[in-house]
Amino acid sequence: MATEQSFFEYLRSFNETASPINFMLIYDNFGRFFEGALVTFELTFLALLVGGLIAIPMAIARAYRKPFFGPAIRAYTCVICGTPLLVQVYLFYFGLGRFKAVRNSSLWDPILSSLWRCVLIAFTLNTAAYEAEFLRGAIETTPHGEVEAARASGMTPFTRMRLVVLPSAFRRALPAYSYEVIFTLHGSVIQAR
């Protein structure tokens, strides 16, 4: 027992004086790293989930060139994809809080006053724009034969979308989606400040 204790102390003193990286310090604060990782995963997961749900109707509206929504979503995507995520987060958290109207509105207290929720909203809007863009590409490149076959077997437009177009589009969008997941995970370093 005594030797074990002294070995542990030797390890600690070695880490504090000779080792370039203090591994014992990392070991002591492991709980904090774990908590931080949990926040990162939570943020990434929620942003991707909600963003993905928003992205599907946006991608459909753009792929089928709906009169008003198509150009509006195009403009939205252009703004989001053309500006850094950090600036969007700043705009959301520090910017909106400056307005009295926003501070007094009913949304302020439950949603916009918390940093975490502001970051989550910014991330969700960001990932929704990117996902809508590549999902639109996937929907537009659906082989015509698949749609024709679905039409020939008497599917309504909704069923056609649900059973044929979207599953096939998801398959083609998957490589881009995995990139987007990693991008969102990397992007979450921004919440650090």
Next chain:
Amino acid sequence: MVRFALPGFTNNWLVLVKSTAPVSVIGLHDLVWNAFSAGRSTHKLFSFMIAVLLIYLVITGISDLFLHWVDRRYSSGVKRA
């Protein structure tokens, strides 16, 4: 070769321009850092951030237009599917 490399390069370029923003977090005096400190001291952070947003939008927009032009030049005589 340029014709095939351009879409990837365009994407990479746009991502790289946008990923310069987080350098302000470690205190490099870039566009975002300057706007942030100016906004902090004048209490008009929203206006400054909107300006930064627009500047980035202009940068990415111009480079997108330019790279589109390059793309068109290099694909002259190629049949579009």
